[in-house]
Amino acid sequence: MLARALDSDIWHSFRGSPITMVSAVVALICIAGAMLAPWLAPSDPFDLASLSLGDAFKPPRWSDGGDPAFPLGSDGQGRDVLSAIMYGGRVSLLVGFAAVLLSTVLGLALGLIAGYVGGALDAVLMRIADIQLTFPGFLIALLIDGVVRAVLPAEVHDRIALLVVICAIGISAWPSIARTVRGSTLVERNKEYVLAARIIGVPAWRIMLSHVLPNVLGPVLVIATLNLSGAILAEATLSFLGVGMPPTQPSLGTLIRIGNDFLLSGEWWITLFPGAALVALVLSVNLLGDWLRDALNPRLR
């Protein structure tokens, strides 16, 4: 089976596009660097005991005043920027993946139900989706985040910020997935194999899960992959605005916000390097997603 995979059109198109291969490598590096941060990072930026203000505001290693212990410089508290980026990337990726997972599962479930069961349930669900779709996803995420923030006292909010952000972004993205899934479900529902299963008496949930689901999964996966970069960007924006991940558990967006304060006074590296890391991550995910979409598009083959 591996041999077949290696010979398939998809693999050929992958090998044929150097950009795609490069972005796959970059993405892998970013992901590995981020996920393995606790083992790979030069220092732990959150171990308050190990920080010293004497190390603050060191520029990157290659400029004057640079220190090899801080390859990309240090911030106002003496934290190593490189380590902060790696840990921050971890958070960014975690939120991104979890949010996409949430929205995909939610979208799949609701789309399947709406498409299969039909009737009033379908009408209500789609109406809700339509209302939500009138507004950009980002605003919805911002709203959810803002309301939760308003309801909970500050310390509680900081502790569950991760959960809140994931839910906010995840909920903001379910409608478009649900609509696609519903469309595919409607098509599959009328096919003979489903009718046959119903006649035999297979329960509805079983039909949906084992028969319909595999067939609607294809386009959903492509959408989910493309949504990943959007989720990462949404989280970064929320954190930059101050309503996402707090400084105690910063993502790349939070780091950029913190560094922004020092931009005008000349310590550009504190905000720029996290920014570059974010761009590298999102760009490579986008390129991979683009390639995946083109490779799976039957019309372009």
Add this chain to the structure above:
Amino acid sequence: MIAFTLSRVLQAIPVMLTVALISFLMFTYVGDPVAIMLGQDFTEQQRTKLIHDLGLDAPILVQFARFIGNALQGEFGLSYRLSRPVSELIAERAPATLELAGCAALFALALGLPMGVYTGLYRNSWLSRVFLTFSLIGVSLPTFLIGILLILVFSVWLGWLPSFGRGDTVQLGWWSTGLLTLSGLKALVLPSITLGLFQLTLIMRLVRAEMLEVLRTDYIKFARARGLTDRAINFGHALKNTLVPVITIAGLQLGGIIAFAIVTETVFQWPGMGLLFIQSVGVADIPVMAAYLLLIALVFVAINLIVDLLYYAVDPRLRIGRGGH
């Protein structure tokens, strides 16, 4: 046509009501306005009286109705943070956001449309590749990062343009504009580009994709078979057919500009409604949040409506109904 408009307006009402409901629920259940207004020491009597004065002891539906009534008159109470009427705050800030959004939209359309058409027509030229690479980067860069980069280059390193604020503004009646002063115009440049860049890349990719689709159709093939000039085919047929769906989708995207103004205003400390909103989220200033929410919902619903009407006006297939056979 009238029937069409009416049906769309009717469809918009549930949306507005839902948003109003969310707003109202925020108002009612989040935080305790009574406690905020009364401060630390208060007697039970004072509290009861205030509750009654504010009408908070009436049944929920009555409160909701009152809320909607007030909202329709633009009355949202006082901001918790600034103790000024919310409507006044919004009216003060609206021109800043609207001018910014307008300039950004103009920038996005004026550049995005031609770039999209060019990359659709001349797929393999080097300029197209440049544009496409640029668009890919544009889609991967978050708005705030673009702002930061622009500030870094044009304010900090080159010193050409200001990095925050609106510059000098001129008051024209109720509206304050930055378009009439040099410093105002200079202050508009970086934020407009920041806000418009993402939309520009979206529009460019949209136009390009649509153009490529159209160029593959049978009617373009037939036009070629009839020996029509390239100019007639590309700009007469292909372009026109491309713009029809693009107008609508682009219109909807431009609504996103109002949303993303929040980010741009934060980066550039631009005194608009978006900055006001973020500041209120930070301190749970519910009246401002609720008002902003309703206003934005209204704007989006209006945009959706206008776009629907535009589509109707531009595509003859929708206009003449199902006649023919």
Add this chain to the structure above:
Amino acid sequence: MAAPLLEVRDLRVEFPSRRGTLTALDGISFAIAPGEVLGMVGESGAGKSMTGAAVIGLLEPPGRIAGGEIRLDGERIDNLPYERLRRLRGKRIGAIFQDPLTTLNPLYTVGRQLSETMLTHLPISPAEARRRAIGWLEQVGIPAAARRIDSYPHEFSGGMRQRVVIALALCAEPELVIADEPTTALDVSIQAQVIALLKRLAREQGTAMLLITHDMGVIAETADRVAVMYAGRIVEIGPVRDVVKAPRHPYSAGLMAAIPPLAARIERLAQIEGAMPRLAAIPPGCAFNPRCPQVFARCRDARPVLRPAGASQAACWLYDDPAGGGVHG
């Protein structure tokens, strides 16, 4: 025949693919006299549409002409620069495509599309173009032409739309029209009308036609001569009556036999065993040999060329005798 209008000699069309270069048309040769209707039949994928596309210069890249010549009135047109080829199209060679629902631009009125075509090629004024457009609509049988000229395509039925397409193809008065499956997408009842219209107009204007279709009935009614295509090659070409009544090539014989007879009762529809080979897997020798009921050794070794066989020509080793007698007479 007298000096042919269209002459195609040894035309080869290739397109590169991941699996190497595929030959879609392999040495096609035929000619069309002025005012003549040449039918082109064959299964899907045999190369009929590609021939039409090659003649009018609209091969989709990466397909390209890899050899041979196409001459219109004696001049070569397959190697013309883009602009000269464009001026040929519509004015000297017209085209009609299969699906009337997608061939017309939905955003322009029928009159606008007609006028535009005429103004591109004929030295007339816009007012004159409009007048003629109305005339054309009348000629193709659209009632209330003066009113319908400002209608949009979606306001016409499928059959009406195809008539508009015919008008568009003929309005610049070309000498040759390539009709690619002009009636396949239409209701059966409309098909006859449209074919009759096409035939009449072509005869009135003296326009030659390359009629591409898989429908033998249409060919039998409309064409003067017919070419049978298989796997990118012409296997038989000759006067329509001869090819239909007395097909020489075993493939043509199979095709004609597959049409159920109206009068007799039959138990099973006659079929040709097997299927046409994919472009990447064309067998050596005669392309039909794996399926041919009369195959013999030579068929697998060498590829036959068109040789006289009765009143027609057939590319088959059965007709190796240059005198035209053939092995089986």
